[in-house]
Amino acid sequence: MNALIQQTREHRRSWMTPAQLIGALLLIVWVPLMAYVMFHQALGIAAPYVLLPSVPAVLALYVMAIYHWRESWVAVLGVTLVCFWLLVAVTVPYLPLLDPNKPLVPLALPGALKHGMSFMLGSDMRGRDVLSRTLWGCQRVLVWGITATSVAYVVGVGLGLIGGYLSGWWDEAVTFVGNVLLSFPVMVLFILVLNVLGQSGFNIIIAVTFSSAPIIMRIVRGLAMQEKSRDYIQAAQTRGESALWIMVMELLPNIRGPLIVDACLRLGYTTVAITTLTFLGLGLQPPDPDWGLMIKEAAPVALLWKYSYMLLVPSLAVTSLILGFNLTADGLREMSQRD
Amino acid sequence: MRHLVIRRVIQTLLIMLTVSALLFAVFDSDQFRKKIAVAELGNFGAATLSDSDYQAWIVSKGLDQSFPARYVTWLNHVVHGDLGVSIEKDVAVSTLLKESLSSTAVLAFYVFLIMIPVSLMLGVLAGMKEGSILDRVISVIAVFTTSIPQIATAALLTVVLALGLRWVPTKSAMIDGFSFRELLLPLLTILIYEIGYLVRMTRSAMADVMSSQYIRTALLKGLPYRQVVLKHALRNALVVPVTLILLELTGLLSQVVVVEVFFQYHGFGRMLFDAANFGDIQVIQAATLVAVCVAVASQLLSDIAYVLLNPRLRVA
Numbered sequence: 001m002n003a004l005i006q007q008t009r010e011h012r013r014s015w016m017t018p019a020q021l022i023g024a025l026l027l028i029v030w031v032p033l034m035a036y037v038m039f040h041q042a043l044g045i046a047a048p049y050v051l052l053p054s055v056p057a058v059l060a061l062y063v064m065a066i067y068h069w070r071e072s073w074v075a076v077l078g079v080t081l082v083c084f085w086l087l088v089a090v091t092v093p094y095l096p097l098l099d100p101n102k103p104l105v106p107l108a109l110p111g112a113l114k115h116g117m118s119f120m121l122g123s124d125m126r127g128r129d130v131l132s133r134t135l136w137g138c139q140r141v142l143v144w145g146i147t148a149t150s151v152a153y154v155v156g157v158g159l160g161l162i163g164g165y166l167s168g169w170w171d172e173a174v175t176f177v178g179n180v181l182l183s184f185p186v187m188v189l190f191i192l193v194l195n196v197l198g199q200s201g202f203n204i205i206i207a208v209t210f211s212s213a214p215i216i217m218r219i220v221r222g223l224a225m226q227e228k229s230r231d232y233i234q235a236a237q238t239r240g241e242s243a244l245w246i247m248v249m250e251l252l253p254n255i256r257g258p259l260i261v262d263a264c265l266r267l268g269y270t271t272v273a274i275t276t277l278t279f280l281g282l283g284l285q286p287p288d289p290d291w292g293l294m295i296k297e298a299a300p301v302a303l304l305w306k307y308s309y310m311l312l313v314p315s316l317a318v319t320s321l322i323l324g325f326n327l328t329a330d331g332l333r334e335m336s337q338r339d
Numbered sequence: 340m341r342h343l344v345i346r347r348v349i350q351t352l353l354i355m356l357t358v359s360a361l362l363f364a365v366f367d368s369d370q371f372r373k374k375i376a377v378a379e380l381g382n383f384g385a386a387t388l389s390d391s392d393y394q395a396w397i398v399s400k401g402l403d404q405s406f407p408a409r410y411v412t413w414l415n416h417v418v419h420g421d422l423g424v425s426i427e428k429d430v431a432v433s434t435l436l437k438e439s440l441s442s443t444a445v446l447a448f449y450v451f452l453i454m455i456p457v458s459l460m461l462g463v464l465a466g467m468k469e470g471s472i473l474d475r476v477i478s479v480i481a482v483f484t485t486s487i488p489q490i491a492t493a494a495l496l497t498v499v500l501a502l503g504l505r506w507v508p509t510k511s512a513m514i515d516g517f518s519f520r521e522l523l524l525p526l527l528t529i530l531i532y533e534i535g536y537l538v539r540m541t542r543s544a545m546a547d548v549m550s551s552q553y554i555r556t557a558l559l560k561g562l563p564y565r566q567v568v569l570k571h572a573l574r575n576a577l578v579v580p581v582t583l584i585l586l587e588l589t590g591l592l593s594q595v596v597v598v599e600v601f602f603q604y605h606g607f608g609r610m611l612f613d614a615a616n617f618g619d620i621q622v623i624q625a626a627t628l629v630a631v632c633v634a635v636a637s638q639l640l641s642d643i644a645y646v647l648l649n650p651r652l653r654v655a
Binding site: 176179180183184185186187188191192194195196268271272275276279280281282292295298299302303304305308311312314315316318319322323326327330 | 350353354355357358361365482483485486487488489490491494495497498502503509589590592593594596597600601608611612615616618620623626627630631634635638
């Protein structure tokens with residue numbers, strides 16, 4: 001008995017649980033990145049330094065991930081791809097790269113050395129370095145993708161908990177709104193939202209939320225309904241805890257397993273959506289590099305075999321990132337089924 | 340069973356009504372109305388449109404009525420096929436829609452023609468023996484093909500098939516009429532993703548069925564493996580894939596936007612994209628309405644198919 005009390009005390013004394021540590025590390029990666037990309041002007045002279053703490057955080061997350069998931073090579077491969085791009089995103093300002101937006105030498109082939117500048121992956125028709133643009137491009141894609149997915153998750157989880165836990169009229173209302181939104185084909189909904197609200201990064205977040213939140217809501221609602229009849233929920237109700245407390249503090253942590261898998265998949269979908277929207281010219285605006293924009297600009301120009309690198313490089317980049325998300329999700333699902 | 344179907348039909352109608360009201364309300368705002376007024380009165384921008392002219396236009400169009408009255412009038416027009424006039428092209432939207440939908444239908448026809456047999460066959464083969472080498476190979480390839488976003492597929496296929504091997508032209512504008520060679524790249528781009536997705540779904544459905552008790556019983560009873568798969572397993576394993584195939588109609592409507600824009604194929608997606616870039620709101624409104632109609636219809640069909648195919652629900 002004494003040992004048990006001792007153990008509980010030990011547990012209380014440790015100032016961070018592993019889940020909190022992962023959350024803190026994710027914040028250290030994401031907040032500076034978001035500030036760097038979305039509010040670059042506001043940062044002023046601090047801009048070159050904000051990303052420095054993110055670099056060790058990404059490495060720490062990577063080490064923790066491959067240690068925990070070492071039994072699934074699929075998850076390890078996936079997380080390696082994702083962390084590679086995350087690392088690129090946080091270190092790209094410190095890498096010795098050419099200016100991604102400056103016209104230097106047009107149509108230099110990969111490996112060319114011109115005017116003392118080396119173009120490892122060539123340059124595009126306006127003379128901008130493809131390697132530099134690809135590496136810088138991952139920053140925009142990752143930041144907007146992760147932010148949009150997070151917002152969609154907050155909305156979707158909130159509505160799903162309301163529908164699943166409160167049920168009754170709340171459930172009917174939430175489900176109907178979800179069904180209405182799900183009756184739009186995704187791309188059509190994006191085009192509609194961006195046309196009505198105008199084209200900007202923040203409106204992309206709204207568009208992604210409109211399309212993803214109903215699906216997340218359905219998943220959460222189903223899980224919450226299953227979980228509602230469990231003993232610990234009834235215990236909490238008997239203790240007289242408020243519905244909000246039960247939903248967020250009791251229910252949510254117990255359904256997080258399937259949600260994490262879905263979040264990985266959804267990060268992939270959002271990345272596809274964002275690159276597709278920039279490709280269509282409806283999303284983030286030029287000239288800052290972005291993989292979708294690079295494909296859009298290269299499509300009418302790269303009509304010869306020798307210029308195909310302009311299409312190849314961004315396509316492979318975006319594919320590898322999405323493959324990373326999907327493999328991570330697959331690996332996590334496999335591991336959860338094995339237990 | 341009839342009860343279930345009727346319930347779904349009512350739900351569908353309700354959703355359609357809500358969506359149409361929503362679309363009407365969004366495009367009924369002053370900002371969009373002014374745009375149409377400017378286009379119809381032939382001025383060069385909202386700035387030169389005088390306020391009195393605008394008010395007169397509103398009265399002449401009957402837009403000064405109450406919101407419900409305007410909505411009913413609009414709905415009446417829509418039901419009779421009058422979807423307004425394109426600002427950009429000065430053609431009736433219904434004519435534009437008819438043309439673009441028919442060329443997208445050609446694309447969709449070939450997609451389904453190839454996708455259904457190929458993906459069902461590969462999925463069943465993979466799911467038949469879970470964990471076999473064939474299963475692993477098919478599953479890994481399917482994960483890869485579903486991970487490549489369509490802009491990347493389109494770009495990579497262009498590089499390999501059009502620029503490298505020169506088998507097909509890079510664009511599919513079909514200026515000299517229909518040609519299957521030009522259709523090949525858009526078709527392949529859609530197929531690569533779709534087949535991967537359906538194979539994964541079919542595989543998991545088949546694997547579930549093959550590990551169930553009644554299949555084990557049938558095998559232990561000494562029935563030939565072939566017969567068990569063809570007669571006992573397939574019937575249950577194909578319920579989910581068939582409903583998903585019907586649902587793919589919705590997915591296709593959003594995929595054609597990217598593919599048609601990339602390959603300059605003149606279909607529904609291209610039309611919607613052009614309208615979005617130009618701000619041709621009547622076209623956007625009509626196209627969205629049609630897209631939602633098709634999507635909702637396909638969801639309804641897939642639900643009905645599920646009820647019809649699932650013996651447990653058939654009796655109820």
